[in-house]
Each structure stands twice: as C-alpha cells, then as structure tokens.
Amino acid sequence: MFDGRFRKPIEKAIRPVGVALRKTGLTPDHLTVVGLVVGVGASVAVGSGHLFIGLVLVILAALPDLLDGALAKASNASSQRGAFFDSTVDRVTDALLLGGVAYYLAGRDDPRLAVLPFAVLAASSLISYQRAKAESLGLDARGGLMERAERVVLLCLGLVWDRLLVPVMWLMLALTMLTAVQRFVKVWRQAQVAPITAARIELRRRRRQTRRVARIERRRSGVPRRRT
Secondary structure (H helix, E strand, O other), X not given: OHHHHOHHHHHHHHHHHHHXXXXXXXXXXXXXXXXXXXXXXXXXXXXXXXXXXXXXXXXXXXXXXXXXXXXXXXXXXXXXXXXXXXXXXXXXXXXXXXXXXXXXXXXOOOHHHHHHHHHHHXXXXXXXXXXHHHHHXXXXXXXXXXXXXXXXXXXXXHHHOHHHHHHHHHHHHHHHHHHHHHHHHHHHHHHOOOHHXXXXXXXXXXXXXXXXXXXXXXXXXXXXXXOO
C-alpha cells in the first residue's frame, strides 16, 4: 500500500540525500549490507528482551533500505544484480527480526506464542512468492494492505510497548493473509487472459480476418478456390 501510494513522493524527498551519498563513495550494495548488519543487531536486541533498543535498530535498519535506491539512481548504478541482492537481503532481515520476536515470546508465560512470528514469516513469504511468480508470467501482483513497509511499521508499534507485541503480531498475520488473498484474486483475474494467451488469440483473429478477406477478393475476381 505504502509502496504504491507514497513511493514517488518519498523518492522525490530523498533524492538530494542520494546525491549527497554519491559523493562519499558508497555504493547501494554497501548500504544494503549496512542494513543487514543493523538488522542482525535489532534481532539480537529484541530476542534478549531489549525492545526499545530493538525498536531503534529496526528503524535504523530500514533507513539504508530506503536510501539505497536513491543512491543507485543518483550514481546511475541501478542494476538487476543490485535489485536481486537488495530483495534477498530484505527477506533475510525479515526472517532475523521475526526470529528475534519468536525467541523473545518463547521466554514468556506461553511459549506457544513463539509460533506466531513464524506464521507471519510464512505468510510474508507467500505474498513475496506470489509477486515473483506473477512477474515471471508477465502479470502484476503488486499491492495489498500488508507489504513489507507496512510490516516494518507495525513491528515498530509492537516494540514500543511489551503488551502490544502479541496483538500486533496477530494483526500482522491477519492483514498479511488478507494481502495474499488480494494478490491471488488480482493475478487470477489477469490470468484469465494472460498476455501470451491474448497474443495468441489476436494472432488467430488476424489469420481468420486475412482468410476472410482473401475469400471475398476471390469471389469478386471470380477466381476459383485452389484445392490442395
């Protein structure tokens, strides 16, 4: 949701930051690695029960992920390799953060709550897979109520106060599953007439039209139809 509605205004706002970072000699991959390292620290802090420190580190880990795209554009360093690397690190960071939450919840009164973050992780992996598979088929699965940016925001809210963490995890799970349903429906409707199928239908239509025109021309000219 944030990715679709606020991407352009955010990119415009941080463009000067990307230009400034280019002068430091940093590359987008450097920022991606920094975000991963900070994410590791955040997961350790959350897992050990230092939620406020974890909150600060989660926010700091999100900043490089926000700025690496601006730096890539400012330095003309955008590439498929960089996009793949960034996406992979995002998945690793998500797993680490939710793993830290699971470790923390396992030490509380009800250890079964530790399963909740893993359920969120599984649902998050599902919507990521839906987008990747849809794009490989030439379809679009972007959007939904609970993309990665929204999950990070909700996680930060849960880390503000200990009693909010479990309700936030339940809310995140519900909204992520709803997003999976939204994406499924979106792709399902597109796949009714996928691009390659539409192209084949159009090709057959043009062939029929060509044959029809040819028959009309033969009738007008009085030329008998050739038999094979």
